[in-house]
Amino acid sequence: MMRNVLLFALVAALFILTGALQSWNSALGILNMAVISAIMAIGLNMQWGYAGLFNVGVMGFAALGGLGVVLTSTSPVQGAMAAGGWRILGALIFAVAVIVLARILWLRTTGKIRYWLLAACLIVGAIIFRIIFDAGVEGVESIRPTLEGNIGGLGLPVLLAWPVGAILAAGAAWAIGKTALGLRSDYLAIATLGIAEIILSVMRNEEWMSRGVKNVIGLPRPVPYEVNLQQDPDFVAWVVRHGFDPVTASSIVVKLCYLGLFGLVLAGIMLLAELALRSPWGRMMRAIRDNEIAASAMGKDVKARHLQIFIIGSAVIGLAGAMMTTLDAQLTPSSYQPLRYTFLIWVMVIVGGSGNNWGAMLGGFIIWWLWVMVEPIGTAALSTLTDALSDGWLKAHLQDGVAHIRLLTMGVILLLVLRFNPRGLLPER
Amino acid sequence: MDFLNAMVVLANFVVIPALAYGAQLALGALGVTLVYGLLRFSNFAHGDTMAFGTMVTILATWGLQAAGIGFGPLPTALLALPVGIAGTALFALATDRAVYRFYRKNRAAPIIMTMASLGVMFVMNGVVRFVIGVDDISFADGERFLVTARDFRDATGLDEGLAIRMTQIITLVVAGVAMALLFWFLNRTRTGKSMRAFADNEDLARLSGINPERVVRLTWIIVAALATTAGVLYGLDKSFKAFTYFQLLLPIFAAAVVGGLGSPLGAVAGGFLIAFSEVGITYAWKKVATYVLPEALAPDGLAQLLSTDYKFAVSFALLVLVLLVRPTGLFRGKSV
Numbered sequence: 001m002m003r004n005v006l007l008f009a010l011v012a013a014l015f016i017l018t019g020a021l022q023s024w025n026s027a028l029g030i031l032n033m034a035v036i037s038a039i040m041a042i043g044l045n046m047q048w049g050y051a052g053l054f055n056v057g058v059m060g061f062a063a064l065g066g067l068g069v070v071l072t073s074t075s076p077v078q079g080a081m082a083a084g085g086w087r088i089l090g091a092l093i094f095a096v097a098v099i100v101l102a103r104i105l106w107l108r109t110t111g112k113i114r115y116w117l118l119a120a121c122l123i124v125g126a127i128i129f130r131i132i133f134d135a136g137v138e139g140v141e142s143i144r145p146t147l148e149g150n151i152g153g154l155g156l157p158v159l160l161a162w163p164v165g166a167i168l169a170a171g172a173a174w175a176i177g178k179t180a181l182g183l184r185s186d187y188l189a190i191a192t193l194g195i196a197e198i199i200l201s202v203m204r205n206e207e208w209m210s211r212g213v214k215n216v217i218g219l220p221r222p223v224p225y226e227v228n229l230q231q232d233p234d235f236v237a238w239v240v241r242h243g244f245d246p247v248t249a250s251s252i253v254v255k256l257c258y259l260g261l262f263g264l265v266l267a268g269i270m271l272l273a274e275l276a277l278r279s280p281w282g283r284m285m286r287a288i289r290d291n292e293i294a295a296s297a298m299g300k301d302v303k304a305r306h307l308q309i310f311i312i313g314s315a316v317i318g319l320a321g322a323m324m325t326t327l328d329a330q331l332t333p334s335s336y337q338p339l340r341y342t343f344l345i346w347v348m349v350i351v352g353g354s355g356n357n358w359g360a361m362l363g364g365f366i367i368w369w370l371w372v373m374v375e376p377i378g379t380a381a382l383s384t385l386t387d388a389l390s391d392g393w394l395k396a397h398l399q400d401g402v403a404h405i406r407l408l409t410m411g412v413i414l415l416l417v418l419r420f421n422p423r424g425l426l427p428e429r
Numbered sequence: 430m431d432f433l434n435a436m437v438v439l440a441n442f443v444v445i446p447a448l449a450y451g452a453q454l455a456l457g458a459l460g461v462t463l464v465y466g467l468l469r470f471s472n473f474a475h476g477d478t479m480a481f482g483t484m485v486t487i488l489a490t491w492g493l494q495a496a497g498i499g500f501g502p503l504p505t506a507l508l509a510l511p512v513g514i515a516g517t518a519l520f521a522l523a524t525d526r527a528v529y530r531f532y533r534k535n536r537a538a539p540i541i542m543t544m545a546s547l548g549v550m551f552v553m554n555g556v557v558r559f560v561i562g563v564d565d566i567s568f569a570d571g572e573r574f575l576v577t578a579r580d581f582r583d584a585t586g587l588d589e590g591l592a593i594r595m596t597q598i599i600t601l602v603v604a605g606v607a608m609a610l611l612f613w614f615l616n617r618t619r620t621g622k623s624m625r626a627f628a629d630n631e632d633l634a635r636l637s638g639i640n641p642e643r644v645v646r647l648t649w650i651i652v653a654a655l656a657t658t659a660g661v662l663y664g665l666d667k668s669f670k671a672f673t674y675f676q677l678l679l680p681i682f683a684a685a686v687v688g689g690l691g692s693p694l695g696a697v698a699g700g701f702l703i704a705f706s707e708v709g710i711t712y713a714w715k716k717v718a719t720y721v722l723p724e725a726l727a728p729d730g731l732a733q734l735l736s737t738d739y740k741f742a743v744s745f746a747l748l749v750l751v752l753l754v755r756p757t758g759l760f761r762g763k764s765v
Contacts, residue, residue: 179749183756185540186471190682194745205738404558411551
């Protein structure tokens with residue numbers, strides 16, 4: 001217990017130090033992303049720590065959460081539904097129907113014929129789908145392409161988008177879990193790696209949906225805008241009375257509002273996760289993880305439980321992804337990179353302590369802080385080192401390369417923790 | 430005549446590129462499958478091993494070019510390839526010593542080794558980016574074409590030209606030689622047989638006096654050679670970019686799984702299968718169709734099944750199909 005308190009105190013000290021030495025604004029900025037990272041790490045910890053599922057598609061689920069924000073909270077584009085939105089919707093429903101039909105054909109037939117039937121069903125289905133779908137897409141994308149060119153969203157409050165993001169991620173997790181769970185553990189890894197790439201390439205290319213690489217900017221926010229605060233005389237008077245600069249103060253207040261929201265979500269998820277882990281359900285999950293054969297001999301449905309925890313964990317990651325997109329107020333599909341969004345979260349879970357929710361959360365805070373701070377620290381260290389060097393090719397090259405030191409650092413940290421402290425900072429009880 | 434034209438278009442845009450890409454994937458998948466079969470884990474650092482090998486080769490190429498040494502019509506990188514292989518093999522052996530050996534000695538679960546390979550991936554990625562940067566680097570020199578489209582048209586009198594790039598031919602030749610060597614080694618030599626015995630049953634192999642550490646070292650050297658060759662060929666054919674190599678992990682894994690993890694023959698078949706599906710599905714068939722089909726049936730659109738941005742979706746779909754229908758892969762790989 002003492003160890004937990006000490007470690008969390010250390011994290012708090014890190015952030016306070018950053019605030020005091022750099023600026024409170026940037027410390028809060030890092031903290032907000034750290035909270036989101038911690039939620040992602042808790043989601044991943046459910047999959048890996050409770051159940052031993054190796055999910056390397058965190059990026060995809062987080063991106064789906066972001067897509068949820070766009071589809072829920074942006075206002076609908078005028079005339080998009082008439083121009084082709086209904087067609088697209090119809091095509092998507094048709095696609096689902098084809099897949100269901102293919103599944104029924106596959107189950108109801110035997111022998112050689114089932115392969116032919118399956119292929120025929122999928123090929124004919126794909127051709128009809130493209131005929132319906134392409135015209136719809138063309139219609140939607142031709143609406144003011146520089147500004148919109150997508151179907152927009154439902155115009156609902158942005159907070160509602162968070163659970164929607166979670167549901168989208170859960171749906172993807174269901175599909176992938178149905179296919180790859182129950183096979184060898186590495187197959188799930190490869191399948192999730194693939195689905196994450198595909199989700200991202202869909203988001204980068206389907207402009208009718210997410211505007212692709214043109215990005216969706218100016219997403220609605222659940223908190224006040226800095227500009228509005230600065231124009232509010234009451235606010236300005238209040239901060240000036242306490243001796244702050246209105247511009248900085250407004251930015252800090254906005255960040256604090258976000259922090260409050262994110263903190264509430266983190267606390268809620270933490271509470272639920274801890275309750276679940278201590279419940280009979282949690283004991284069953286750990287029993288399955290530690291010995292699948294024994295657990296299934298006791299009558300536990302291992303595959304169904306794995307699917308369940310995989311979906312729940314992915315939903316938590318999707319929720320965090322939606323929160324992150326809300327914080328950024330924009331969706332930029334090209335900015336999602338597996339090293340940053342998948343493998344960094346893995347480092348958080350391993351370093352923090354897999355199987356322990358508090359550990360995953362701690363890992364989220366520490367590793368995110370390091371990820372942000374390694375670069376300035378590295379730059380400073382390097383400039384002292386290279387001071388002695390004369391200006392030239394080598395010096396310039398080293399200084400360019402400092403941006404990549406964070407990858408190296410994360411890899412070394414992961415390897416060291418795995419080797420010398422495999423149970424992490426806060427081991428599972 | 431129309432039919433011949435259609436065949437030429439097909440060869441130019443589908444068959445030759447897919448053969449070259451397939452050979453590159455097959456070499457990559459062979460590395461993955463060997464690590465899986467002999468060291469018993471899925472090596473996520475493989476894409477970055479390829480990038481590392483290519484980086485060393487590029488540095489050596491630049492050195493040779495600066496010294497004024499060329500390889501005639503062939504790219505200088507081929508001369509530098511042995512240096513790249515040696516550098517990568519040393520790195521791989523060092524990684525094994527520092528990282529994987531510990532887990533092997535403790536008989537850790539394969540998933541822990543896979544996790545460690547994530548760490549290695551980070552480190553290698555960081556090293557590559559630190560040394561050579563993140564930009565696109567093109568390092569192919571020498572002749573660009575073996576046959577240009579114009580020469581082909583003049584020689585045959587057809588409307589369509591067939592261009593064969595030097596790098597494509599080199600890819601096929603080098604990959605063919607590498608695979609022949611590998612299969613000869615595994616099937617004919619005493620050491621190769623001991624490696625296969627080790628893959629089949631580790632304990633039995635130990636009892637028969639096979640030195641496991643020697644097998645592991647050999648595996649790493651072969652894997653490094655395959656990865657470097659695959660990476661250099663891919664880089665010559667397209668260009669070198671650290672992030673692209675990381676992304677190659679998906680088609681390479683798909684090839685290895687489709688063929689059957691642990692089966693070298695399967696890896697080769699899987700590589701070509703993935704490459705042909707990827708190229709075939711993302712190719713716009715309009716031109717071929719207009720030559721072959723009667724005019725009334727000619728397509729209006731591009732007749733492209735999927736846009737090239739979705740090439741990953743193709744390998745993924747094949748992977749899922751195999752997982753659903755035949756999880757051990759086409760050539761009955763092994764499972765842990």
